[in-house]
């Protein structure tokens with residue numbers, strides 16, 4: 001039976017560390033980091049995330065600014081809000097919750113955020129930095145996943161890693177981070193031939209495809225470390241719903257050496273990493289070193 005990697009406990013420790021550092025920058029520099037989160041529309045999952053982000057930002061001692069806009073909001077009005085936040089000295093991080101309604105061009109919106117205030121790491125310049133292994137803002141989900149992997153395994157050098165999924169938000173940056181840690185990296189996707197065989201060769205499996213329980217236990221090499229990024233809501237027989245990952249937890253946890261559960265694995269780490277990125281940007285914008 002695999003070790004269950006407890007993302008809830010890990011993220012609680014990380015958030016406590018961040019809160020400690022926030023207190024230091026407040027005391028020593030009179031700086032209170034501020035995060036603005038913009039939500040357009042009423043997607044239920046996004047509303048849940050935005051609420052958690054606001055709550056945890058405040059709990060870490062930072063200022064949280066929530067902007068909830070009507071689903072009909074025009075791209076011009078959204079860009080005007082971002083412009084205002086770009087120029088607000090109390091705002092150090094700006095996150096526009098994705099997905100945006102169809103009539104809005106996500107790329108234009110993301111790239112309109114002042115790069116010094118980007119906390120998602122989705123801008124082209126951040127993507128470039130991550131891909132050459134340079135310092136910069138790292139997207140929250142891959143960052144949290146890497147923290148758990150390194151905590152579990154220590155050095156990742158020389159290990160075979162597979163990332164299932166090639167999204168810009170998770171799959172591609174995750175592959176870049178694993179490569180920077182000297183893993184031998186495979187990026188698999190919907191056209192990959194013999195996906196089970198590719199997975200079976202891997203010491204590290206990162207599943208980020210958004211398909212409920214797609215990765216089966218018999219795809220996992222015995223003793224491998226499995227990071228399940230998926231959060232899928234599926235119907236139960238009794239008509240209710242439950243959350244499952246992209247990995248079939250029951251079978252995979254019989255074979256893996258360690259595995260993240262859903263919920264309670266990668267999910268809580270993502271928000272903790274958002275707070276980490278906000279603190280980084282607040283310090284950088286104000287010429288303050290991030291406390292040790």
Ligand code: GUN
Nearest residue numbers: 095096097098099120140
């Ligand atoms: N929607 C789902 N995950 C994310 C994320 O990490 N950042 C943003 N901006 N939107 C998301």
